[in-house]
Amino acid sequence: MNTTAQHLKLANGGVSKLILSTAGPQIQAECQQFAPSGLAFGSVIETSGYNLPCRKVYHGACQNWDGGAGACEAVSGQCSMSCIVTATISADNRPKGLITLLVALFVCPSVCLSVCLSVDKFTQNVVE
Numbered sequence: 001m002n003t004t005a006q007h008l009k010l011a012n013g014g015v016s017k018l019i020l021s022t023a024g025p026q027i028q029a030e031c032q033q034f035a036p037s038g039l040a041f042g043s044v045i046e047t048s049g050y051n052l053p054c055r056k057v058y059h060g061a062c063q064n065w066d067g068g069a070g071a072c073e074a075v076s077g078q079c080s081m082s083c084i085v086t087a088t089i090s091a092d093n094r095p096k097g098l099i100t101l102l103v104a105l106f107v108c109p110s111v112c113l114s115v116c117l118s119v120d121k122f123t124q125n126v127v128e
Contacts, residue, residue, distance in 0.1 A: 001044075001057075001058045001059075001060055001079075001080065001083045002015055002016055002019055002057055002058065002059045002060070003015070003060055003062040003076070003079065004016050004059050004060065004061060004062070005061065005062075005064075006038040006039050006040070006041065006061045007038045008028075008031040008032070008035055008038055008039060008045075008059060008061075009028075010027065010028050010031065010059075011028075019052065019057060022051055022052055023049060023050040023051050023052045023057070024050050024051050026048070026050050027047050027048070027049075027050050027057065030047040030048060031045065031047060031059060034047070038061070039059075039060075039061035040061060041061050041062065041063050041075045041078075041079075042060070042061065042062075042075050042078035042079050042082060043060070043061050043079075043082060044058050044059065044060040044061075044079060044082040044083045044086050045058070045059050046058055046059075046086055046087075047059065056087070058083040058086055058087060060079035060080070060082060060083050061079065062075055062076055062079050063075040063076075077117065081121070
């Protein structure tokens, strides 16, 4: 999961830049193709991994840190859950064995906790 700004400009932000430089320019083109006007906070789009060692990348629009007011944590949790659900649906409703979250905006323990709680909530609801 790549947490990014609403405009999906992958040349901005540490993790996004790394993804762009490794995957190649095709990943930015695909982002713009699927979301030419950007994403709403908490929304996720799926792109191919291109030159990355993964098949898919899930880009989620997260809100910048708001000093602990709570909106950042809520959007981060929503974004994480959207990512997990999107990944599961794209795998023909089979949960992934391993989901890696690349967390660039999570500079605060409460945001990390929000993401972890979303993952935990999802895994508790998965019937194998």
